[in-house]
Amino acid sequence: AQSVSQHNHHVILSEAASLELGCNYSYGGTVNLFWYVQYPGQHLQLLLKYFSGDPLVKGIKGFEAEFIKSKFSFNLRKPSVQWSDTAEYFCAVTRGSSNTGKLIFGQGTTLQVKP
């Protein structure tokens, strides 16, 4: 079945620690990849996206992600997390070259940053 998998369900880090959240997808062909963040009690906000070109994508708030086609992965990274990064993070995928297809989400990873 087509799916998006996030390896870590709950991550706890101290401030200034480095972050890497895993994301793998099981679709073949062209994919568009996204990371969204959901702060407590709020809606989803787009962190970054990959459609084509440079596989290393930089997003807002110091986040970046690398698309590795051979590994079907799109891991999210941040060199130094802050307490304000405490949130839930979702990887998502659409198929094909259009941005109007189904956006399928992973299960989400809850990040807790300790001050």
Add this chain to the structure above:
Amino acid sequence: DAGVIQSPRHEVTEMGQEVTLRCKPISGHNSLFWYRQTMMRGLELLIYFNNNVPIDDSGMPEDRFSAKMPNASFSTLKIQPSEPRDSAVYFCASSFGGSDGYTFGSGTRLTVV
């Protein structure tokens, strides 16, 4: 731009009652999506529309759920009759073909008692 606007923000209703959730997409966006978020099942795509036409409703849980998009600026998700297991946060999102991504509304938190 005011973003994707959903109403109401919170809804508490009794089992068996009809519930209607509303969404106004971003002007110019031609695709609209309804998602449901629960602790157990995460984010589930219920249905999506392109140019006001339902494209895929395979995620709609059962016949009690229905969605409409009568025009490019308005969509509704209706649950009739509602059940406690429908309690969740329902998000609407819109997009325009291209590289802008999907913009989500603030969600409607539905509680069915």
